Amino acid sequence: xxxxxxxxxxxxxxxxxxxxPTIERIPLxxxxxxxxxxxxxxxxxxxxxxxxxxxxxxxxxxxxxxxxIRTNLPPVVHKRVLYRESAPLRKLRxxxxxxxIFVNPVKIQxxxxxxxxxxxxxxIAARIPTTHPYSWSRLKEMLDRGMSAILKPKxxxxxxxxxxxxxxxxxxxxxxxxxxxxxxxxxLKRRAAKLVGRRRYILQHYITLxxxxxxxxxxxxxxxxxxxxxxxxxxxxxxxxxxxxxLTNMAQGGRAIPGTRALGAAFGAEAPxxxxxxxxxxxDVAQALSKKQPYAADLGLDIGVDQEGxxxxxxxxxxxxxxxxxxAGMLETFRELxxxxxxxxxxxxxxLTAGRHSKP
Numbered sequence: 636x637x638x639x640x641x642x643x644x645x646x647x648x649x650x651x652x653x654x655x656p657t658i659e660r661i662p663l664x665x666x667x668x669x670x671x672x673x674x675x676x677x678x679x680x681x682x683x684x685x686x687x688x689x690x691x692x693x694x695x696x697x698x699x700x701x702x703x704i705r706t707n708l709p710p711v712v713h714k715r716v717l718y719r720e721s722a723p724l725r726k727l728r729x730x731x732x733x734x735x736i737f738v739n740p741v742k743i744q745x746x747x748x749x750x751x752x753x754x755x756x757x758x759i760a761a762r763i764p765t766t767h768p769y770s771w772s773r774l775k776e777m778l779d780r781g782m783s784a785i786l787k788p789k790x791x792x793x794x795x796x797x798x799x800x801x802x803x804x805x806x807x808x809x810x811x812x813x814x815x816x817x818x819x820x821x822x823l824k825r826r827a828a829k830l831v832g833r834r835r836y837i838l839q840h841y842i843t844l845x846x847x848x849x850x851x852x853x854x855x856x857x858x859x860x861x862x863x864x865x866x867x868x869x870x871x872x873x874x875x876x877x878x879x880x881x882l883t884n885m886a887q888g889g890r891a892i893p894g895t896r897a898l899g900a901a902f903g904a905e906a907p908x909x910x911x912x913x914x915x916x917x918x919d920v921a922q923a924l925s926k927k928q929p930y931a932a933d934l935g936l937d938i939g940v941d942q943e944g945x946x947x948x949x950x951x952x953x954x955x956x957x958x959x960x961x962x963a964g965m966l967e968t969f970r971e972l973x974x975x976x977x978x979x980x981x982x983x984x985x986x987l988t989a990g991r992h993s994k995p
Contacts, residue, residue, distance in 0.1 A: 637674070637675065637709075637710075637711075637981070637984035637985060637987075637988055638674075638675040638676065638677055638695075638706065638709045638984075639668075639674055639675065639676045639677075639709055639711055639712070639713065639977060639980045639981055639984060640676070640677055640678075640679065640691070640693075640708065640709035640711065640712035640713065641664055641676055641677070641678045641679070641712070641713050641715060641977075642679060642680070642681065642712050642713065642714045642715060642716060642737075643659055643661070643678060643679075643680060643715050643716055644659070644680060644716045645680035645681075645682050645683075647659050647661070647716075648661065648678060648679070648680050648694070652694065652701060658956050658958050659715060659956075660957075660973065661678060663970065663973045664676060664678060664973060664977070665696040665701070667970070667973055667974050667977055668696055668977065669696055671974055672862075672974070672977060672978055672981060674977065674981045675695070676695065676696065676977070677691065677693040677694065677695050677704060677706060677709060678693055678694050678695075678701075679691050679692065679693030679694070680716075681716075681718075681723045681726055681727065684708065684726060684730070686726065686729060686730070689707065689708050689733065690705060690706065690707055690708060691705070691706060691707075691708045691709075692704075692705050693706070708730070708735060709735075709984070710734065710735060710736060710984060710987055711735075711736045711738060711980045711983045711984045711987065712735060712736065712737050712738065712980075713737075713738045713739065713933075713976050713977060713980050714727075714737045714738065714739050714740060715739075715954065716954070717953070717954050727740075736930055736983060736987075737930060738930050738932045738933070738976060738979060738980050738983070739930065739931055739932050739933040739934075739953065739954075739976065740928060740930055740931070746787070746788075746789050746790070746837055746950060747766070747768060747789050747835075747837050749950075749951050750763055750766050750837075752923075752924070752927060753920060753923055753924070753948070753951070755923070756919065756923040758916075758919050759916070759919050759920055759923060759948065762916050762945075762946060762947055762948050763947070763948050764839050764840040764841075764842055764947055764949070765777075765782070765839070765840040766837055766838065766839045766840070767837065767838045768835075768836075768837055768838070769786060769827075769831055769835075769836035769837055769838050771824055771827065771828070773838055774786070774800065774823075774827060774838055775820070777838060777840070778800060778802040778808060779802075781802055782802070782840050782841075783799065783800065783801040783802065783840070783841035783843075784799070784800045784838050784839065784840065784841055785797060785798070785799050785838070785839045785840075785841045786798045786799075786800070786827065786830060786831070786836055786837075786838060787836065787837060787839065788834055788835070788836055788837075789834075789835040789836060789837055790835070795886070796830070796834070797812075797882060798810065798811065798812045798826075798827070798830055799811045799841055799880075799881055800823065800827075801841070803817070806819075806820075807819055808820065808823050810822075810823055810826055811880055811881070812830075813879065814880075815880065839949075841881075842939050842941050842947050843941060843942060844881075844939050844940065844941065844942075845897075845898075845901040845902070845940045845941065845942055845944070846901060846942075847873065847875050847892070847896075847897040847900050847901060848875075848900070850875050850876045850877070851875075851876050851881055851883065852873045852874060852875040852876065852883055852897050852901075853873070853874055853883050853937060853938065853939040853940070853949065854871045854872065854873055854874070854894050854897075854913065854937070854938045854939070854940065855871065855872050855874060855935055855936070855937060855955070855959050855960075856868060856871045856894075856913060856914075856917045856935070856936040856937075856938050857869055857870070857871075857933075857934065857935050857936070857955050857957070857972055858917040858918060858920065858921040858934050858936060859932060859933050859934070859972070859975040859976060859979075860932040860933075860975065860976070860979040861975045861978055861979060862975070862978030862979060862981065862982055863982070864979065864982060866918055866921045866922065866925075867975065868914045868917050868918065869968050869971045869972055869975065870893075870894065870960065870965060870968035870971075871894030871895075871910075871913065871938075872891050872892070872893065872894050872959045872960050872963045872965060872968075873891070873892050873893065873894045873896070873897035873898070873963075874889045874890075874891055874959060875889055875890050875891075875892060875897065876888075876889050877889050877890060885958075885959060885962065890962075891959040891960070891962040891963035892963050893963055893964070893965055894910075895910070898910060898940070901940070902944055905944055908944070909940060909944045909946070912944070912945070912946050913938055913940070913946045916936075916938065916946050916948060917936050917938070920934070920936060920948065920951060921934060924951070931953075932975075932976050932979050932980075933954075933955060933975070933976045934951055934952065934953060934955065935951075935952040935954075935955025935956070935957075936948065936950070936951055936952070937949040937950040937951075937952065955972070957969060957972045957973070960972060
């Protein structure tokens, strides 16, 4: 039986082995490997890789829990960690040059680069809000045209470091980070400069979102390859803003509910058509990205829906944390999100063994 590798952060792995809770549900990999797919897996961190011998120290499922093993590095590895440090990235590149396939190798964390790549596909470009690198002149131009703008870091997560600027008829601007404030243009320039500092930011046209129980929501839409190699959308979860005026992130007080519930409440009989449009956009994004990264297989898209039911692509996450589905009570979907990439890895491994592998 071929063995599949699952690469995770060493701190996450250490906590999981001690029975501590982690966002990455390591025990679920064990259950899926043993109960669903009958595949052999080894879970490891990059620190456990011996480059010279092409072997790895990791953990394989045992009858109860895990057993520590030393084994040859599996030829197919599901990568579930993002690295910013140069040392692990160099190690992964060396492994790739030696033929190791990393499923979901995408490392485009810069939001502007990701958007520039996807804008080359017309069907996607039409669904991306107007986006520019931040500059004061560009922000002023957007406001002069009556466009509300979101300022957000090029690399970031959890809704941190984000602000919104909304032009008002009297020439002032509503500036909102946690609470709205009315400011003139000079004050706005100072506030924006303080927010941005030396970080790289982007400006994006603010989309007025559909609402659930009076609160704006957007959607996390996973798109994955399954055991047949097909791109699928297993489900979608709505992130509903809490006390924050517009941010829906769980870290900003948002809550998670099934996407179909939120869309049904917002659009009634039109909800199925809205869902089809969202799924079509997600699949277009996956197909476009896989042309650049042929082993991409596990993406999490942030998609907003405006009050007319049109979907808008905000971000592409190359390591979907998945926990919003658990929080929303979507447990079957949550399990499928773990299952699909492992089934895809198993397919690649079988093809390699049969000597007939070609890029998907």
